Amino acid sequence: RVDAALTALLGEGHHVLLTADAGPEARYRRWLAVSRGAVRAVVGTRAAMFAPVQDLGLVALWDDGDSSHAEPHAPMPHARDVLLLRATEERAAFLLGGLIRTVEGAQLVETQWALPVDATREAVRAAAPLVRTIGDGDQARDGAARAARLPSLAWQVARDALLRGPVLVQVPRRGYVPRLACERCREPARCGKCAGPLELTDGSSAPQCGWCGRPEAAWHCQECGGFRLRAQVVGARRTADELGRAFPKVPVRTSGRDGILGAVTGTPALVISTPGAEPVAEGGYAAALLLDGWALLNRPDLRAGEETLRRWTGAAALVRPATEGGTVLVLAEPTLRPVQALVRWDPAGHAARELAERAELGFPPVSRMASVTGSPAAVAALVELARLPEGAAVLGPVPVSGDRPGGPRGAGDAPAGEHRERMLIRVPPGSGAALAAALKAAQVARTALKQTDQVLVRIDPLDIG
Template sequence: MSSDDRQSEGSGEGGGPEQLAFIRETVRKAKVPRAKPRTWRGAALAAELPVARVVVNKGVLHLDQFFDYAVPEELDRDAQPGVRVRVRFGAGAHQVRGGRREGGRLIDGFVVERRAESDYSGPLAALAGVVSPEPVLGAELLGLARAVADRYAGSLADVLQLAVPPRNARAESKPSPEPLPPPAAPGPGTWERYGKGAAFLDALAGGGAPRAVWTALPGPHWADELARAVAATLASGRGALVVVPDGRVAGRVDAALTDLLGAGRHALLTAEAGPEKRYREWLAVRRGAVRAVVGTRAAMFAPVRNLGLVALWDDGDGSHSEQHAPQPHAREVLLLRAAHDKCGFLLGSTSCTVEAAQLVETGWALPLAADREQVRVAAPLVRTVGDGELARDEAARAARLPSLAWQAVREGLKSGPVLVQVPRRGYVPRLACERCRTPARCRHCAGPLEAPEQRELHCTWCGRGESAWRCVECGSTRLRAQIVGARRTAEELGRAFPAVPVRTSGRDHVLDSVPGRPALVVSTPGAEPVAEGGGYAAALLLDGWAMLGRPDLRAAEEALRRWTQASSLVRGQGEGGTVVIVAEPTQRPVQALVRWDPVGHAQRELAERAELGFPPVSRMAAVTGRAETVGAFLGSAALPPDVEVLGPVPLPVAEPGRPRRPGDPPPGEVWERVLLRVPPGSGAALAGALKAAQAGRMARGGESAVRVRIDPPDIG
């Protein structure tokens, strides 16, 4: 029978058996993709999964994607997901996905996946080599890095540079210790001072995921309390992560954990450890040998297995904000981890930020605080000295130190050391009402006002001039700049007590601790050492207006945080501990310190920011660059319809030879800044629009730089 006859015979409805078989075979062949070549330049490729999807270490937004490479047969065993590899990459070397057949320079990358086929239709370049067979990038860490990059309008490669430490071959060659069995659940200890403290530990030990904002009582017990939260989590068979501001604080938590659980239960990840030891500790966590981590900012990405708790201490400290792109904040990263891993969350401090207050107000976290009776027992007595008293005080006019402070120092030195907090140099004054000290703000956007030399009063956010300012509280039209510096006051204090040793702690030399013997300890904010033997007998907080006068949205919050931090090192009121603060007593942060009520202060700050549209109630982004470049950039961005554009305002011209901070313009160039503000719910859209605009600008080869910062910390 001819083929035409067979076709005619099977042309009825449903067809004959032979035609049905023919159709099935045709469909089957059509579904099988055409096989890719199993060789590259004559070399054999991996028999299975011959394609490696790689994220290259190239942090530019228009290349923020994965690229496919062929896997040579000799690299098949080592080129597994998570390992570091070397690939050829360069200008014009890649299409949407896939490598150039030759050329390009060698750069590092990570294998994120092995695949049978590539989406790229052209020939693939092969992996140049495997740097190490150690898998360092797991799926969870990759997902976290992707989420952080999207939130901060950055690239995945930049986040991975922060998340994965540089390789150290010697540390990698050493085996990690065997994991220890879970410890027994600890007792509540001093957590009993907090109403729900013991219940919080029980929830962690039972495998729960409680979320709390913890206002720690003053005194030395907070490190042990953090250690007990970690121990309770380990008792449930899960891991724990604690991020702290600096190495000094990390050392205190490290010592508390070692005392509670013994050695080998946790890893310490700080820069002071050195690259080899730090990488060895990080590998022990990655391999699952250690389930608990204590570390500074970079530890927020630590790959703890089966995460049960993330904890952050003192989230208001500026050290938690990363200075390298895309500049994430540890608090936001840990919030992402808590939501993704469905684990416990603990935000602790002796003070309280507005972000912490917002977490409680929205119900996302519960407050964890002691009652007022416990606060009165633990906190020192706080006394104030205002400008009016200074003007009438003969001792203050003679030596720039009020009589009340003299008396506190004399009494304190009888039983122990006395702490003197002196604002560091370089605080820029903010304008405020001369009569009632209310900060001067713009009528249009509520930004802070300033009056540089030879310029009229204007807003630092939107740039509008203000020719007829009047205080909204008292109606006064007179402004004043706040006090700056108090170095000479500390010198006078040292001369006044020549028989008493004077020790200093500051930028050049930071002390970790001082003996409990009588001495004067002069320190800048944040560098206060711990006094052995129960704490300081007294503390002087000098020139408070130098801190309240900073031109920053967080000036009041930061001043109270610094005062609370120093006062927490002083003995309790029952033991005679006294704090004297030299600042106007009527100011809200001063009153919050006297009452020891940081939570109430944060709640009032949050309410005001909600009324004025300030972060964290709103989301903000800062765009800086040359005026014409910023204008073109914003014109190309598909910004959300509810965005509010504030500015542009000129940035100070950087002087040649002076140190540059991230985001500062090049020396001699005139840059402008524009602030973009959106209401809650539009933050992701704003970040996505800015990221897309920046990627498009880079792909077109934009010469002049445009810098984008999500959640800028210094919008004031």
């Protein structure tokens, strides 16, 4: 969409698009055109942060809270940090845009490194949809919510909106039923071989492990001996099946990892999407249902609230304004801070409060922090070798998420059956470079001592759970 907008603004041949989809030959040809000064503007994904634009005048980044802006390979740069350095070194303008303000963006404003560019409250009210909430207590009293996943108000909002246009349904999890539990004692159902979580891939197959893929047709609960399973988390495809049966005459379309839709027409339809894969609707959606808010808010992560608000706002922004009947229904406790920020459409206020709490607790981005992950002996050896700067606080060790029963697996998690630990090292502001140098020297010393156990070191990790 940005490529098309730049073409309309500048005309053909005045900018290049740098993405992996272009292929290596086309990408290298465009890279040479930029480095030689034949093209003065570049738009692209994460790797475009290194594009050798001559006489750089402006760097711009959209939605810096999106995890795709963080490079997963060493040295793991974030596009925001790289562009900040380039803007400073080359004396260029820096523009950070998005539907929400991240804590890092709020810190730039707080320190007066950047100035806020905000719409007036009148403009926000004119463009924003009406946001309504349904809390856990309301769902507990609703018979329809106990029998199905959607309370009566959600069915009513969807039914009325389908008379006027498409309805977006955001589901936090992909798949059919990605998490199962014992029906009797609610204990998570796990694989008998690797202890991975059991899941259903469709409505007729047997449960299988989400880690090793082993089927578990004869599963029984290790806690209570039960043999019956219940859905602990419902995925996008199961939601599409349920809504398709509830609205048999309405087309149902899905958008997610298996296939992302770019756009949909303005005719009535149900669009089931995972966060970040929402297609743009012609004329905007008549309504949006944001399901299973607890699945996003209850993640054991420092950024859970910020990330939840980012995903909700991304979906709500595709809905028509309230003056045109646009409605967003959030299934989450109304008193929670991200829910209130969405209702008031106040992401800047949410970011400012998050920043104040981080400052009080000494978490990034106010302080600098490093995570050290590996086997217990390797982590202990590296921290012992490191000459940490004055004021450093060592937190942990704790098992990484892949070792925790029921915990989600992610980058750097231990393979099944292997135990790993993580230690966090926190230093005051201004000591980040000294911390990085100390950990680098310790890694070099481990190599000289022929300690071969791998240790992953990350500075200011995105996920602090």
